[in-house]
Amino acid sequence: MRVIDLALKDLLQIVRDRRSAFFLGVMPILFTFFFGLVFGSSAEGDPRLPVGFVIHDESDALSASSQTLLEASDAIRPVLLEGNDADSAAESVRDGDLAGAVIVPVGFGEQALAGEKPRLTVIVDQNTPAGQTASSAVQAAMTRLLGAVETARLSAEAFEAREGFESEAARRAYLDEALALASEAWLQPPLTVAVEQSGAAAEEGEEISPNVYTQSSPGMIVQFVVFGLNTSAMVLVLERRSRTLQRLLTTPITRTQVIAGHVLAMFLVVFLQQALLVAFGQLAFGVDYMREPLAILLVMVTLALWVASLGLLIGAMSKSEDQVIMWALMAMFVFSALGGAWFPLDVTGKTFAAIGHLMPTAWAMDGFQNIVLRGLGLSSVLLPAGILLAYAVAFFALAVWRFKFE
Amino acid sequence: MHKNFGDVYAVQGVNFDVQAGEIFSLLGPNGAGKSTIISMLACLLEPTQGDALVMGHSILRDPMAVKAAIGVIPQDIALYEDLSARENLNFWGKMYGLRGAALRQRVDEVLGVIGLAERQKGRVGKFSGGMKRRLNVGIALLHKPHVIIMDEPTVGIDPQSRRNILDNVKELNQQGMTVLYTTHYMEEAQELSDNIAIMDQGKIIAHGTHDELVKIVGELDRIDLTINAEAGRVLERWQATEGVHQVSAENGQLTLLVDDSNVVLPRLFESASRGGVRITSVEIQEPNLEAVFLHLTGRALRD
Numbered sequence: 125m126r127v128i129d130l131a132l133k134d135l136l137q138i139v140r141d142r143r144s145a146f147f148l149g150v151m152p153i154l155f156t157f158f159f160g161l162v163f164g165s166s167a168e169g170d171p172r173l174p175v176g177f178v179i180h181d182e183s184d185a186l187s188a189s190s191q192t193l194l195e196a197s198d199a200i201r202p203v204l205l206e207g208n209d210a211d212s213a214a215e216s217v218r219d220g221d222l223a224g225a226v227i228v229p230v231g232f233g234e235q236a237l238a239g240e241k242p243r244l245t246v247i248v249d250q251n252t253p254a255g256q257t258a259s260s261a262v263q264a265a266m267t268r269l270l271g272a273v274e275t276a277r278l279s280a281e282a283f284e285a286r287e288g289f290e291s292e293a294a295r296r297a298y299l300d301e302a303l304a305l306a307s308e309a310w311l312q313p314p315l316t317v318a319v320e321q322s323g324a325a326a327e328e329g330e331e332i333s334p335n336v337y338t339q340s341s342p343g344m345i346v347q348f349v350v351f352g353l354n355t356s357a358m359v360l361v362l363e364r365r366s367r368t369l370q371r372l373l374t375t376p377i378t379r380t381q382v383i384a385g386h387v388l389a390m391f392l393v394v395f396l397q398q399a400l401l402v403a404f405g406q407l408a409f410g411v412d413y414m415r416e417p418l419a420i421l422l423v424m425v426t427l428a429l430w431v432a433s434l435g436l437l438i439g440a441m442s443k444s445e446d447q448v449i450m451w452a453l454m455a456m457f458v459f460s461a462l463g464g465a466w467f468p469l470d471v472t473g474k475t476f477a478a479i480g481h482l483m484p485t486a487w488a489m490d491g492f493q494n495i496v497l498r499g500l501g502l503s504s505v506l507l508p509a510g511i512l513l514a515y516a517v518a519f520f521a522l523a524v525w526r527f528k529f530e
Numbered sequence: 531m532h533k534n535f536g537d538v539y540a541v542q543g544v545n546f547d548v549q550a551g552e553i554f555s556l557l558g559p560n561g562a563g564k565s566t567i568i569s570m571l572a573c574l575l576e577p578t579q580g581d582a583l584v585m586g587h588s589i590l591r592d593p594m595a596v597k598a599a600i601g602v603i604p605q606d607i608a609l610y611e612d613l614s615a616r617e618n619l620n621f622w623g624k625m626y627g628l629r630g631a632a633l634r635q636r637v638d639e640v641l642g643v644i645g646l647a648e649r650q651k652g653r654v655g656k657f658s659g660g661m662k663r664r665l666n667v668g669i670a671l672l673h674k675p676h677v678i679i680m681d682e683p684t685v686g687i688d689p690q691s692r693r694n695i696l697d698n699v700k701e702l703n704q705q706g707m708t709v710l711y712t713t714h715y716m717e718e719a720q721e722l723s724d725n726i727a728i729m730d731q732g733k734i735i736a737h738g739t740h741d742e743l744v745k746i747v748g749e750l751d752r753i754d755l756t757i758n759a760e761a762g763r764v765l766e767r768w769q770a771t772e773g774v775h776q777v778s779a780e781n782g783q784l785t786l787l788v789d790d791s792n793v794v795l796p797r798l799f800e801s802a803s804r805g806g807v808r809i810t811s812v813e814i815q816e817p818n819l820e821a822v823f824l825h826l827t828g829r830a831l832r833d
């Protein structure tokens with residue numbers, strides 16, 4: 125009971141300190157957002173340039189084919205614009221909302237199939253790299269399209285010369301089919317580069333929809349639980365300095381209970397902080413922690429245990445408030461940089477990744493990301509959680525050994 | 531009990547009894563070893579040698595029972611400055627095992643006793659030194675301990691807070707609490723105590739009631755003098771003067787123990803003027819604890 129009362133007292137002191145809200149909540153959320161922006165591209169996860177598409181004649185088969193061709197482009201992404209408004213499309217291009225716009229006129233398909241040269245209007249800003257890219261991508265797609273049309277037309281003419289069509293409708297059906305086949309053929313690029321992932325995971329994960337925050341959200345959780353514990357280590361240092369720690373020992377409480385109370389407070393702070401940040405990651409950043417709630421809970425609990433014993437160690441080693449901040453900052457930098465909180469360890473090469481995995485934080489990242497990024501299940505966090513627990517025990521023993529009551 | 535810190539012999543074979551219901555004072559100058567004794571009785575320090583019994587419980591074998599029976603008021607103020615007075619009392623009350631309605635009631639009572647009821651919601655960090663001292667005392671009273679141990683609870687505070695604390699000590703004692711009090715103020719020991727132990731350099735050098743202790747210096751009077759010259763110019767001559775038992779000089783003040791000041795004082799004036807020295811102030815004091823300490827150690831109690 126005294127252990128809990130002592131922990132509640134610590135929590136009260138932490139809540140009293142205005143800086144706590146900042147260290148524990150505001151900063152990690154801002155950093156998650158910031159890192160997400162820096163390392164992610166666009167929020168939809170589609171890096172291609174948006175190009176507006178205005179189709180004046182929707183019944184036209186060719187208009188649809190041209191859209192399909194553009195859809196397959198590596199450089200641009202067609203956005204079908206509502207209404208037939210060329211002016212507003214031009215305005216979107218000027219504002220930079222679109223990299224370019226394509227206006228498909230009435231009779232485009234008829235002209236092309238009749239062997240005439242139809243005119244497409246392409247609106248781009250040639251002064252910007254995006255505009256140039258969009259323009260050449262549209263040109264390439266249209267060249268292919270018209271090539272397909274020409275192929276279909278020639279094939280129809282050849283057929284007609286040999287056998288003749290029974291009716292105009294039959295001729296039209298043949299032409300459409302030929303065109304579809306030709307466009308299909310154009311869709312297959314002449315050269316294919318096969319991309320194979322090296323070191324593929326032994327376990328096949330579920331497909332996870334891409335989200336730039338799957339790195340920064342767990343990363344900032346790991347970083348700021350380490351930094352955030354300066355709030356609770358501070359309480360301990362102030363207690364020693366104000367001699368209330370000594371005074372505690374004149375009341376019927378044992379030294380073990382005093383340490384347990386402080387560790388409990390630290391655990392609660394870290395756990396609640398994680399709960400807040402996980403909830404925020406889930407709701408605001410769309411990182412799907414809740415697809416394996418039990419696994420996430422296990423990672424949270426073991427991470428909180430390790431961080432609490434790190435906090436006790438910092439509290440045991442520091443004599444002043446400045447030292448607490450210094451140790452907490454140092455721990456934060458070392459553990460987050462090496463532990464993969466800032467950038468994924470996968471991209472850093474084997475040596476760095478191996479060194480990184482000496483950090484308990486790397487295992488915490490693995491635990492979180494196995495769920496939110498790799499789509500794995502509960503069993504995938506057992507090893508990370510076990511290693512975190514082992515670190516917690518080791519740090520706790522070190523802290524108790526170094527703990528001074530005066 | 532003995533206590534060494536390396537080769538500092540802070541407490542050297544101290545032995546005393548405190549009767550239930552009395553106020554017992556440890557009187558001694560800085561560094562005498564008072565706080566070290568208190569720390570051992572509060573189970574914060576283990577004696578290098580020896581043991582003590584508090585309410586029959588050994589401080590070595592049953593520290594938890596000792597801690598439950600005592601309320602310790604540390605020499606240094608020990609409070610949570612970022613919490614309010616009431617929050618401090620609440621927390622410490624829980625540490626002493628109080629809960630719920632009983633806790634609330636005791637906190638209210640103690641706030642009244644220490645005169646902080648109106649400031650109970652105030653942050654302790656903003657309190658004056660005297661208010662902090664009073665709260666420092668209040669915390670140790672929450673669980674109505676059998677024994678209160680107070681380590682110089684009145685150091686460096688205003689007369690009003692000092693009065694509040696001294697009155698509280700007497701009041702608590704009348705309610706049946708046993709008080710162990712340390713101080714280097716002779717007046718406090720004299721006003722409060724049933725029994726006094728005078729300490730110096732880790733040892734008890736005298737022990738008894740106030741009247742018994744004062745008898746050590748007998749019927750001697752004490753004279754405090756200042757002169758307009760170096761003390762050395764009169765020291766030897768005055769030591770040889772008839773009726774003078776002891777002369778000491780400290781910080782420009784001379785202190786003499788004499789048989790009868792009425793007879794001796796004229797002799798001092800005469801011998802001073804023969805040596806060309808003027809006496810600039812004189813104060814005559816009846817025998818007191820200060821004189822006892824001077825008599826036993828050759829030094830003044832205060833620095």
Ligand SMILES: Nc1ncnc2c1ncn2[C@@H]1O[C@H](COP(=O)(O)OP(=O)(O)OP(=O)(O)O)[C@@H](O)[C@H]1O
Nearest residue numbers: 535538540558559560561562563564565566567714
């Ligand atoms: N932790 C310690 N380590 C080393 N020496 C100590 C320690 N605590 C006390 N001492 C020494 O022991 C002696 C007695 O100190 P103590 O604090 O008991 O004196 P005191 O009578 O309480 O004095 P004061 O009136 O100044 O509080 C002093 O010489 C002091 O320097």
Ligand SMILES: [Mg+2]
Nearest residue numbers: 564565566605
């Ligand atoms: Mg002392």
